[in-house]
């Protein structure tokens with residue numbers, strides 16, 4: 001079952017209600033579905049289309065624009081090793097080779113036990129701390145081959161569960177917004193009052 | 205002393221007019237108009253790929269760059285996104301502009317495969333043309349180009365070659381914005397951006413052919429035309445589609461005397477350049493190997509080829525023999541497939557012979573009195589504040605009218621009130637949908653229109669009622685009653701009658717409709733079944749397949765002594781005819797046709813009629829001579845002259861030129877009002893289901909079956925009910941059930957459909973597999989059926 005489960009459908013409805021148009025909720029819903037399944041399945045895209053009233057093609061069009069949505073199963077831990085200039089100068093390629101040897105896969109592949117996926121990444125905006133990598137988009141900086149070995153072992157042994165939730169989980173603490181603070185179901189063209197920040201008094 | 209003229213007041217400046225100059229020449233533009241649209245009225249062509257006048261601008265391709273004067277000097281803007289402004293100075297061919305346009309083209313060509321020699325678009329390709337007119341001539345790009353799998357089928361009809369695509373967003377915009385079928389979309393990003401469908405969900409839009417026509421490169425091609433011809437070999441002529449009564453303007457193209465393609469032509473009052481796929485691709489049936497090439501006459505139990513002289517002689521003999529006893533012994537069915545002239549020639553012949561029983565409608569139409577109510581055009585309908593639908597599913601039956609109505613609802617803010625027994629293609633776009641069970645629509649309409657909300661809406665301005673037959677298993681009376689209710693609630697409402705058959709309005713106006721209160725098609729069939737008709741003439745109709753009540757038709761055909769059929773192919777009705785006269789098909793004959801709003805426009809001949817087939821009017825003329833009652837027609841022009849002089853409705857088309865382009869509206873009679881019709885419907889037994897039977901775009905119509913590209917799209921017959929009823933019947937989706945009415949049973953697959961109310965069941969008409977017509981009985985006002993699981 002890779003459509004949203006009942007609990008997530010409920011959550012999806014809540015998220016949809018925060019936007020003036022249902023389809024505006026598509027990106028958060030894609031994250032929700034990736035959190036549930038680890039990647040974006042076809043059935044999930046069809047389901048999201050039903051939920052927000054667009055075609056599956058439109059869901060796919062939106063989702064495929066973003067690198068962080070995966071359409072194939074991804075390991076529980078997605079390791080992105082930066083290969084851009086600063087990191088390259090500081091040994092990123094060697095680090096990648098080391099990771100490939102350690103995990104027994106090539107960059108872009110997933111280990112047979114489904115735990116690790118290894119991937120190249122472009123600059124992760126932490127160049128002063130090169131070489132860098134991310135595990136499920138959480139940083140590790142100035143990584144040496146030894147660090148990498150330890151990291152992989154600890155991940156496999158479940159010692160880092162606290163820090164690294166499985167791929168797809170954006171944050172462990174789910175943001176919530178009080179219904180009274182939701183923007184409301186008004187489409188932009190129906191909004192007549194000026195935005196709050198233009199109105200001096202309201203801003204005070 | 206000099207006399208001074210009083211100072212003239214300055215003419216008020218029209219706020220809707222904006223004066224600009226393009227290349228130093230003054231141009232008058234409309235307020236809010238885009239520079240590129242204003243320039244299109246001048247000699248100066250601005251190159252473009254993504255801009256399309258019928259869709260919202262997106263500025264995707266950047267080919268339309270021009271310079272606009274600003275206080276800080278000339279500025280480069282995309283002319284398809286920049287509106288005109290008073291005093292604006294636009295230059296479209298400065299050195300800067302040329303450099304920019306060449307630059308954009310060089311980039312567009314960087315990844316373009318340049319496989320023009322094997323590309324269908326070559327020779328009529330905007331990319332090719334504009335690379336010549338506005339391109340750099342040479343590319344500096346020597347790197348490997350991007351590669352994709354060469355064409356992938358994105359539907360049964362359309363192929364996509366992503367290497368050729370320049371990402372102009374025309375096809376995807378059309379699918380989403382115009383057709384409402386966003387089944388193709390841009391996927392991925394940057395260098396990987398490509399048009400795709402969702403995996404395994406094809407671009408099965410009724411309007412997919414339009415994307416092929418507007419794609420500015422050869423990225424989208426359509427199966428029926430792929431590798432068939434080269435543009436420079438094509439001959440073409442403008443015409444009007446008669447596959448349904450919308451009457452879209454087309455250009456008919458042929459190569460070596462064979463039809464190879466229709467393209468939409470943009471006329472303002474009707475189709476805006478769009479066509480539906482059925483109308484666009486059923487030209488294949490004209491080329492069908494099954495076309496009749498010579499008259500056929502019954503010899504024993506077989507039809508054998510014969511000469512025209514023998515055939516006409518025999519036809520005359522059969523008719524004379526039947527007429528010898530009574531003029532009521534002969535009847536003519538059909539005529540809606542032909543031109544106005546065809547219908548008129550047959551009507552003249554019928555007049556001469558005293559045959560009053562004739563009908564171009566087949567019991568599923570509207571009484572001609574509806575045409576005498578205050579009429580609305582398509583434009584008037586789409587501009588109305590309120591549009592009331594008492595009509596069949598317009599998307600299925602009158603596809604391009606659906607595009608217009610959808611546009612009215614989406615962009616023009618017309619509000620549509622839909623009365624219907626099941627959801628239609630328009631339902632997602634209507635303001636209110638009011639459901640009814642077949643038979644009680646009049647009451648529902650009366651109650652609905654009396655609510656304060658509806659009253660308020662109706663008071664907002666013009667109201668147009670779109671009226672047609674939404675259910676073949678329901679008496680016409682209910683539609684007329686419901687229409688009567690609308691007109692009594694809104695006496696000022698205008699009416700747009702929507703009848704499906706191509707030229708039904710023209711045929712009726714030209715005289716192929718019951719004369720002197722004689723019976724309509726159903727009465728004719730009843731009379732035939734009672735043995736009272738000796739000779740039945742079929743003018744391009746197939747009642748066996750096309751009349752809802754197949755039992756009646758069968759009884760009629762077994763009783764009739766002689767059947768004379770004028771048709772393009774053998775079908776279920778003329779298979780056992782005594783005489784079949786081969787008729788010229790669409791594209792093989794000229795004349796005029798009349799669309800559902802009464803617009804008369806020309807249909808053109810492009811190719812020679814197959815074999816010895818000839819137009820219906822010519823057959824009528826020759827038959828009249830064989831019968832010794834010459835209708836005195838010597839040529840098409842002569843016939844047309846007679847038509848416009850003797851039938852007032854056609855008078856406005858007396859100048860042949862008026863039927864070109866936009867065409868011309870029929871003369872409208874002084875509107876009458878509809879007289880009340882009363883009838884009551886029996887209550888439905890709670891265990892039964894009331895039937896809705898209606899047509900879909902792809903059914904087993906002859907022109908669809910005989911078009912190989914379309915034939916495969918027709919779906920298997922099935923019965924559709926509300927998902928809750930599925931549970932009540934105790935079956936699962938797809939199971940076979942027994943459907944019974946009046947002692948007749950059929951076995952058919954059942955499917956769930958959320959758009960149907962409980963207690964109602966929908967049967968699409970004329971699909972493949974199971975024949976559903978035995979269930980239908982035209983004598984009953986509504987049809988209730990039992991649905992039982994099969995143990």
Ligand code: SF4
Nearest residue numbers: 369370372373375419
């Ligand atoms: S396929 Fe054709 S119409 Fe569609 S985006 Fe590409 S070039 Fe434009």
Ligand code: SF4
Nearest residue numbers: 445448451452480483
């Ligand atoms: S909508 Fe009707 S007239 Fe227009 S292209 Fe389709 S079949 Fe032809």
Ligand code: FES
Nearest residue numbers: 082087123124126
């Ligand atoms: S180069 Fe690796 S983080 Fe910037």
Ligand code: FES
Nearest residue numbers: 252263266268284
């Ligand atoms: S035509 Fe203006 S950007 Fe494409």
